[in-house]
Amino acid sequence: MNKHVAFFRNLNLGRPNCPTKVQFEEAFAAAGAVSASSFLTNGTMVFTTSPGSQPQKVLNRACETLRGTCGLKEPGYIRTIAYLTQLITLDPFGEIESNSVHACCVSFLHAAEDSSALQLPLESKRGDVKVLQLTHSEAFSLSVKVGNSPGSPNAFLEKLLGIPVTTRSWNTIVRLVQKHA
Numbered sequence: 606m607n608k609h610v611a612f613f614r615n616l617n618l619g620r621p622n623c624p625t626k627v628q629f630e631e632a633f634a635a636a637g638a639v640s641a642s643s644f645l646t647n648g649t650m651v652f653t654t655s656p657g658s659q660p661q662k663v664l665n666r667a668c669e670t671l672r673g674t675c676g677l678k679e680p681g682y683i684r685t686i687a688y689l690t691q692l693i694t695l696d697p698f699g700e701i702e703s704n705s706v707h708a709c710c711v712s713f714l715h716a717a718e719d720s721s722a723l724q725l726p727l728e729s730k731r732g733d734v735k736v737l738q739l740t741h742s743e744a745f746s747l748s749v750k751v752g753n754s755p756g757s758p759n760a761f762l763e764k765l766l767g768i769p770v771t772t773r774s775w776n777t778i779v780r781l782v783q784k785h786a
Contacts, residue, residue, distance in 0.1 A: 614771035616648025636666035682713040697745035707755035709775040
């Protein structure tokens with residue numbers, strides 16, 4: 606079986622226009638996932654598909670169900686556990702002193718959205734977001750506290766690119782892979 610992860614934008618379980626954990630998992634099961642398990646409360650779904658099935662179709666059907674059930678309209682971004690494992694081996698934050706930043710983050714874009722037009726280094730005007738590395742569909746960045754508020758890589762990248770993205774703490778990805786690889 607193939608194990609995938611769907612990262613949803615702006616989904617926090619139980620909030621307005623968001624599913625409960627049960628609704629979230631049931632939507633994927635009804636959409637054809639062999640198994641579905643919510644990871645944390647931030648709209649991260651680990652699901653398996655049978656060989657030959659198309660995970661994007663499962664995601665699309667689950668999104669239709671969630672629109673009807675709770676009004677969710679946010680997009681989801683799929684990666685395989687194997688791919689996330691490869692991202693971890695890139696060690697994009699290996700040289701970063703963790704006490705010097707608020708958070709190390711990875712932002713997901715749809716694979717068809719090309720980030721190659723972006724020139725590194727990228728930094729927000731306030732200096733509270735720094736993009737360190739790009740792949741064809743991810744941006745690795747730092748959130749830095751300026752005053753009392755940390756920077757938002759998600760807001761910075763959405764404004765810069767003009768498209769929706771979703772961001773997770775790098776620690777979340779590492780823990781996700783440790784649990785599901």
